[in-house]
Amino acid sequence: MYRQHWSVQGSPFADRPDPDCYYAGFGHDEAMSRVLYCIEEQHGVAVITGAAGCGKSLLLTILEQGLGRTRRTVCRLGAIGEGGLIDDLTRRLLPSDEDRSHRRLYEELATRSEAAMHTVVLIDDVDRTPSFAREASSLIRLLEQFSARMTAVVSAANAEALPTSLTAGRLKIEVGPLAAHEIEPYVRQQLGDDANGEIFTPEGYRVIAELSGRVPRTINSLCELALIIGANRRALAIDGEIVEAAAKELRLSVTSHESAKQPASPSPVSEQRRVFVN
Numbered sequence: 001m002y003r004q005h006w007s008v009q010g011s012p013f014a015d016r017p018d019p020d021c022y023y024a025g026f027g028h029d030e031a032m033s034r035v036l037y038c039i040e041e042q043h044g045v046a047v048i049t050g051a052a053g054c055g056k057s058l059l060l061t062i063l064e065q066g067l068g069r070t071r072r073t074v075c076r077l078g079a080i081g082e083g084g085l086i087d088d089l090t091r092r093l094l095p096s097d098e099d100r101s102h103r104r105l106y107e108e109l110a111t112r113s114e115a116a117m118h119t120v121v122l123i124d125d126v127d128r129t130p131s132f133a134r135e136a137s138s139l140i141r142l143l144e145q146f147s148a149r150m151t152a153v154v155s156a157a158n159a160e161a162l163p164t165s166l167t168a169g170r171l172k173i174e175v176g177p178l179a180a181h182e183i184e185p186y187v188r189q190q191l192g193d194d195a196n197g198e199i200f201t202p203e204g205y206r207v208i209a210e211l212s213g214r215v216p217r218t219i220n221s222l223c224e225l226a227l228i229i230g231a232n233r234r235a236l237a238i239d240g241e242i243v244e245a246a247a248k249e250l251r252l253s254v255t256s257h258e259s260a261k262q263p264a265s266p267s268p269v270s271e272q273r274r275v276f277v278n
Contacts, residue, residue: 002231006199012190013220013227017058019065023189023216025182027175028055034173035063039072039120039151043171044144047162048155050175053217056155059175060122063153067120073112076122077139085139089121113146120151126166127156137163177214186216187223199227203240211247222246 003009014021022028031048038046048056060076067074075092077085090105093112097104112119121143126136136154143150156162159172178186184205191199200208204226212218223238225246230238247253 002227005231005234006191006227008191008227011224012192013224015217015220017055017061019058019062021190022058022062023178023182023186025178025186027177027179028059031173031175032059032062034171035059035153038153038171038173039063039067042118042149042151044151045140045166046151046153046171046173047159047167048153048173048175049159050155050157051177051215052157053215054175054177055216056157056175057124060124060153060155063120064122071118073117073119074122075119076124078124084135085123086135086142089139093119109143109146109150113149116149118149118151119143120153123152123154125156126154127158127161130161133162133166137165141165178216178219180209180214183209183212183214183219186219190220190223197237199238201237201239204238204243207240207243207247211243211252218252221250222252225249 024032035046035048037043048059050056064074064076073093075089077088077092086102086105087100090100090102093108094100094104109119111117121139123136123139126133133156140152140154143152154166159167184200187200187205187208200223208219208222208226212222222243223246226238226243229245229249230242233242235242
């Protein structure tokens with residue numbers, strides 16, 4: 001097995017929003033700071049945007065865990081189907097109440113607002129379907145009736161597909177790919193301290209950056225498959241050629257990288273972790 005070959009524990013590049021695997025790169029740390037500002041200043045709505053795989057769900061998971069240790073009430077919603085988000089919120093706020101009608105929810109929200117109890121609602125992938133986006137918009141309009149004691153943080157890969165009520169005048173926070181210089185520390189962090197020596201060569205890291213688009217989810221898939229290929233070849237390290245082989249299996253574009261390796265004609269030289277406050 002590749003884990004034994006490389007002396008790694010578990011699945012270092014598992015595709016799941018695991019807070020223990022959070023890499024606080026500049027862009028992600030900046031996004032987290034902006035979200036926390038929105039929550040701490042009790043702004044109404046923050047919209048986290050960014051391409052799929054860049055870490056929006058992971059940020060919400062970290063928020064859910066961190067804010068849960070403060071005096072705030074945190075509700076992460078995601079129900080699809082009968083009742084939807086409003087019923088989901090009712091169940092979260094009134095878990096032991098037999099009366100879970102919408103009237104009872106309004107009463108609870110009013111009570112929380114009058115008592116200055118800050119409630120934070122987290123909704124991931126709000127653009128998953130047009131109907132879900134409209135449902136989230138309706139819920140947020142409901143929350144906004146109860147002063148600034150309600151804060152909603154939603155994530156979406158395609159903000160342009162969202163209803164105007166979810167985007168107009170809202171704080172928008174972009175989560176993008178990692179910077180090129182962050183690829184190596186990101187991969188090293190995922191591998192952990194138990195990894196056997198220098199698993200990826202400098203060329204391997206460079207090719208990962210070129211072929212992954214520097215998107216964390218793609219980096220994870222590329223590195224996981226590269227480790228498997230390398231172990232099967234009994235390689236001592238993962239170089240650029242092994243990363244390219246993994247990229248081809250994943251159907252990532254390797255054309256530009258292969259072209260870049262060809263001799264060029266002579267030309268003129270022209271060239272923390274986050275702290276949550278109560």
